[in-house]
Amino acid sequence: MEIGKKLKNARIEAGLTQEKAAEKIDVSRQTISNWENEKSYPDIISVIALSDLYSVSLDELLKGDQKMAEHLEESTNVVKSNKKLTGAILLNIILMILLIALNMLLPEGTYYLVIVFCVVIMSSSVLLYQIIKRI
16 A cells, blocks of 8 residues: 555544644645645655654555655665765866866956856855755
8 A cells, every 4th residue: 555545544634634644743734645645745744753753654655656665775875865965066176177168268358257156156055055954
């Protein structure tokens, strides 16, 4: 059985509405609906909270649903996530070097330098946001 059906059945057996369940685990009713309709999947913390709330074991909720297992693997795989972040950092450094080199090859003018500076600031800001989001 898929995780959405399991979550819905467990919620109904626990005698809770989507609103009450959402309130108890501090998410929106829409989030509960999306999980039950498999439009999105809960993170591991939410799965544990749902397991406690519905008095259902994690085993019962998670076993047999390959999509959910893949989602949890993807969202909790720190090594893979760190490799992506390292790749983004290296790509940002290479982009900065290429833009600065391109600026040196282009005719003199502050116009190009301003554009290069803006692109470097934007890409660095996106990268910094990703790093802060992890902390």
